Amino acid sequence: xxxxxxxxxxxxxxxxxxxxxxxxxxxxxxxxxxxxxxxxxxxxxxxxxxxxxxxxxxxxxxxxxxxxxxxxxxxxxxxxxxxxxxxxxxxxxxxxxxxxxxxxxxxxxxxxxxxxxxxxxxxxxxxxxxxxxxxxxxxxxxxxxxxxxxxxxxxxxxxxxxxxxxxxxxxxxxxx
Amino acid sequence: xxxxxxxxxxxxxxxxxxxxxxxxxxxxxxxxxxxxxxxxxxxxxxxxxxxxxxxxxxxxxxxxxxxxxxxxxxxxxxxxxxxxxxxxxxxxxxxxxxxxxxxxxxxxxxxxxxxxxxxxxxxxxxxxxxxxxxxxxxxxxxxxxxxxxxxxxxxxxxxxxxxxxxxxxxxxxxxxxxxxxxxxxxxxxxxxxxxxxxxxxxxxxxxxxxxxxxxxxxxxxxxxxxxxxxxxxxxxxxxxxxxxxxxxxxxxxxxxxxxxxxxxxxxxxxxxxxxxxxxxxxxxxxxxxxxxxxxxxxxxxxxxxxxxxxxxxxxxxxxxxxxxxxxxxxxxxxxxxxxxxxxxxxxxxxxxxxxxxxxxxxxxxxxxxxxxxxxxxxxxxxxxxxxx
Numbered sequence: 017x018x019x020x021x022x023x024x025x026x027x028x029x030x031x032x033x034x035x036x037x038x039x040x041x042x043x044x045x046x047x048x049x050x051x052x053x054x055x056x057x058x059x060x061x062x063x064x065x066x067x068x069x070x071x072x073x074x075x076x077x078x079x080x081x082x083x084x085x086x087x088x089x090x091x092x093x094x095x096x097x098x099x100x101x102x103x104x105x106x107x108x109x110x111x112x113x114x115x116x117x118x119x120x121x122x123x124x125x126x127x128x129x130x131x132x133x134x135x136x137x138x139x140x141x142x143x144x145x146x147x148x149x150x151x152x153x154x155x156x157x158x159x160x161x162x163x164x165x166x167x168x169x170x171x172x173x174x175x176x177x178x179x180x181x182x183x184x185x186x187x188x189x190x191x192x
Numbered sequence: 193x194x195x196x197x198x199x200x201x202x203x204x205x206x207x208x209x210x211x212x213x214x215x216x217x218x219x220x221x222x223x224x225x226x227x228x229x230x231x232x233x234x235x236x237x238x239x240x241x242x243x244x245x246x247x248x249x250x251x252x253x254x255x256x257x258x259x260x261x262x263x264x265x266x267x268x269x270x271x272x273x274x275x276x277x278x279x280x281x282x283x284x285x286x287x288x289x290x291x292x293x294x295x296x297x298x299x300x301x302x303x304x305x306x307x308x309x310x311x312x313x314x315x316x317x318x319x320x321x322x323x324x325x326x327x328x329x330x331x332x333x334x335x336x337x338x339x340x341x342x343x344x345x346x347x348x349x350x351x352x353x354x355x356x357x358x359x360x361x362x363x364x365x366x367x368x369x370x371x372x373x374x375x376x377x378x379x380x381x382x383x384x385x386x387x388x389x390x391x392x393x394x395x396x397x398x399x400x401x402x403x404x405x406x407x408x409x410x411x412x413x414x415x416x417x418x419x420x421x422x423x424x425x426x427x428x429x430x431x432x433x434x435x436x437x438x439x440x441x442x443x444x445x446x447x448x449x450x451x452x453x454x455x456x457x458x459x460x461x462x463x464x465x466x467x468x469x470x471x472x473x474x475x476x477x478x479x480x481x482x483x484x485x486x487x488x489x490x491x492x493x494x495x496x497x498x499x500x501x502x503x504x505x506x507x508x509x510x511x512x513x514x515x516x517x518x519x520x521x522x523x524x525x526x527x528x529x530x531x532x533x534x535x536x537x538x539x540x541x542x543x544x545x546x547x548x549x550x551x552x553x554x555x556x557x558x559x560x561x562x563x564x565x566x567x568x569x570x571x572x573x574x575x576x577x578x579x580x
Contacts, residue, residue: 036382040211043384049211051382057236057320077496077571078381078489 019153020080021068024097025089028060030140034087035066037144037162042070044158050078063092070153085151087143088114108147110139122150122189129181138171138178145182150190156183196226198390200252208387214352214378215240215282217385218308219248221356222280224387226395227306228254229279231268233261233287236320237376238310241282262287266294270303274432276423278360282308284376285327286317288334295369296335297434299458302411302419304363304398306356308372310379313566322566323376325488325539331371332517338455340462342469343371343517345488349383355514357388361396362469366461367418373516375539377489377568401428411454412439417461463518471514472523476502480509482533482578485524485548487513489568490537496571501578508578516544521551528552535578537561537569 021038025031032053039051050069056062067080082102088094088109094116101107101120109116112127124146130139141163148159160179167175201223202208212220218241222230230245242258249256255272259265262283269279283291288309298305311327313319327334331343342362346352356372363370399420401408410430413419422428431441436451444450462469473491476498477483486494491512501508511527513520524547527534534556536545541562549558561577563569 036211039382043209043211049382049384051211052377053380055321076499077493078377078383079568079570081570081572 018069018071018073018075019084020082020102021070021085021087021153022080022083022097022100023066023068023087023089024093025064026060027055027062027064029064029089030137031055031064031089032066034140034144035068037159037166038068038070038147038154040166041148041154041159041162042068044162045154047072047154048075050075052078065093085147085153087147088116090114106151108143108150110143124185126182129185130178133174133178133181135174138175141167141175141178142182142185145179145184146186147182149183149186196224196395197252198224201248202387204248204251205387210385210387211382212349212385213240213380213382214346214349214374215310215380216244217349217352218282218356218372218374219244220387221353222278222306222360223248223252224353224393225278225357225360226397227278227280227360228252229269229272229277230254230281231257231259231265231272231279232281232283233259233265235262235284235287237312237323237379238282238284238287238308240379241308241310245282262290263294266291266298266307269305270294270298270301273303273305274301274421274424276426278304278364280306280308280360282310284310284312285314285324288327288330292330292334295341296337296339298369299335299339299341300434301432302367302421302458303369304367304421305369306359306363306372307369308356308374311373311375313564319566321376323379323489323539323568324564324566325373325375325490325543326564328373328516328538328540328543331373338459340459341369341371341517342366342462342515343373344471344514345373345516346378346514347488347491347512349378349381350385352378353385353387354393357393357395361394364396364398365418366465367398367421368462371517373488375489405429409439410441411437413457417457417464466518466520467522469515469518470520470523472520473510473512473514475510477509477511477527479507480531481507482535483509483511483527483531484535484537484574484578485511485513485527485544486537487516487544490539493569493571493574494537497574497578500571500575506578513544519547519551521547524548524551525553528555531556533557533559533578535559535561535574537563537574537577539563539568
């Protein structure tokens with residue numbers, strides 16, 4: 017099965033890194049994965065997009081055709097890409113950064129959760145925890161191992177804590 | 193002797209299984225092929241290759257030099273190669289334009305070297321972060337005069353690694369510049385790759401002189417059309433010039449016969465071997481009435497489109513050019529005889545399309561499907577073009 021994930025936001029929000037970690041984790045999970053990226057010449061502030069295609073088979077077309085999952089990290093990205101999501105697809109937005117309504121939208125306080133942990137920069141780890149738990153696209157263990165492997169050493173504990181908070185947010189939602 | 197230093201390279205890279213970018217894979221492939229010198233100038237979307245080389249080469253006894261520009265980069269790798277060290281540079285369109293004069297010099301002096309062009313949208317500085325296939329004709333005709341290059345085009349990260357090794361082998365075998373014509377999409381794309389095991393991939397080294405220095409004639413092949421190459425500093429003295437030269441290497445610029453013999457040999461050492469150099473991938477070709485001919489990243493959309501169309505019962509085939517230059521005319525001629533229609537999607541306004549048309553003649557209809565602006569063709573666009 018082919019699963020297409022699009023992460024979109026501003027340059028500097030960790031859009032490309034989030035896509036990269038998703039791809040790495042999928043590989044660790046024994047799946048095939050391709051990650052592509054698109055951004056402007058600015059190092060920060062321009063539109064940034066990262067796409068991950070995960071499959072059990074070889075992947076021909078490396079780009080998103082119709083996203084199964086859209087992660088919108090700012091309002092522009094949500095407005096631009098909400099219509100490109102598959103029927104029954106999921107849209108995950110940061111509740112603190114995006115105003116979004118709709119049955120397909122899951123609005124989650126990633127930034128606030130990260131702030132509670134004392135470091136806004138780990139908002140993406142919260143997001144990744146929420147994503148893997150709520151969609152089942154890959155094993156949380158593979159994602160956690162990837163985070164441990166790829167983030168700067170002195171931030172491992174904090175990022176893993178943020179990741180677990182994300183998982184918790186998804187679990188709480190499942191119960192309610 | 194293990195000239196590739198496999199164990200040291202593997203240790204420097206760290207792991208055999210990686211989730212890596214195309215740009216990283218060019219660097220890994222080069223190191224596995226025995227490349228120990230890199231000269232370059234950073235340019236989007238190729239910089240990551242230089243970054244990897246700058247980190248790893250010093251750890252394995254190689255050298256990395258960041259030059260003042262791409263003209264100098266090309267000059268530096270020619271010099272290093274003539275000193276006996278396998279050498280590479282990696283660039284994108286604007287840098288590739290600057291390198292053209294020295295690519296001609298490498299051809300004229302028969303210097304093995306590898307140039308990777310991670311194509312971005314041009315002309316001029318164009319769209320720096322966006323991919324393109326706009327330099328395909330420049331690869332063949334960018335320098336002045338009659339000359340031949342070998343150019344390969346990968347469509348995945350694994351193939352980026354494998355073909356970079358192949359580029360080094362061909363450069364060494366033919367004493368010629370070899371180009372890896374890739375693009376910003378492959379360069380920045382990440383996929384799972386596996387480094388080949390030691391001894392499981394072919395490594396070719398240039399033929400070095402079998403005669404004593406006094407008897408060695410630098411540009412006189414002992415057999416075939418490729419002469420042996422002596423390393424600078426090894427006791428052999430060779431005069432290198434971009435001028436037309438005699439087998440001794442000394443210039444001779446007003447003798448039509450010497451010029452004709454030299455340039456004919458240099459071109460024929462490549463063109464005589466066109467069939468040997470031809471590498472293509474074919475899928476569903478046996479009963480194909482329509483064929484999609486593509487190369488590089490565009491082939492990933494083409495493969496998806498062909499499978500979509502086959503699922504609908506359409507007799508569509510897939511031909512991917514891995515060797516771009518010398519152009520595999522014979523393969524296209526054969527396909528022109530069996531297929532009715534040939535579609536050529538490219539991320540330019542039509543370049544290889546004209547080569548396909550020339551090879552096919554009037555045997556089949558050849559349709560152009562250009563796309564520029566930095567966005568790949570979608571499989572649906574390609575499929576739709578065949579339904580018209």
